[in-house]
Structures are given as C-alpha cells and as structure tokens.
Amino acid sequence: MMEIGAKPHFWAVIRFLQTSCMSILIPKVFDMWKNVEKSHINESNYENIIGLLCEECLMEEVVCAL
Numbered sequence: 001m002m003e004i005g006a007k008p009h010f011w012a013v014i015r016f017l018q019t020s021c022m023s024i025l026i027p028k029v030f031d032m033w034k035n036v037e038k039s040h041i042n043e044s045n046y047e048n049i050i051g052l053l054c055e056e057c058l059m060e061e062v063v064c065a066l
Contacts, residue, residue, distance in 0.1 A: 010029075010033050010040075013029055014026055014029065014030075014049075014052065017029065018052065018056065023052075023053070023056040024058065024061070026049065026052065026053060026056075026058075026061070027049075027053070027058075027061045027064055030045075030049050050062050
C-alpha cells in the first residue's frame, strides 16, 4: 500500500479517487492524511479539498471537512 504521508502522494491518491468516481472517499482520506502530520492542517490544503469537493457537488462532505 502506498504511504500517503507525502504531499505529492496524497494529491495523487485524491486525483485517483476523483477520476475513479470515488470522490465520496476524499474526506476520509483527507482526515487520515491530516492525522499523519499536523503540518498538513493548513489553509491551502483546506481550500484545495473544499474546492475539489464543491466541483464534485459533495456539499455535505464540504461541511464535514470543516
């Protein structure tokens, strides 16, 4: 299993989920990634995840991500 601790790996996993019609799993992966390293919790990463979830019309998941 690929370690998602590194930022490039994390975004590769997120892109895979998005293109594989599994966007519903993005918030769960984001939560796991945040728990790996506290520095992952920042405004830029939240903006990217929220924007991506909005593109996928996953508004309930956007609210939960906050």
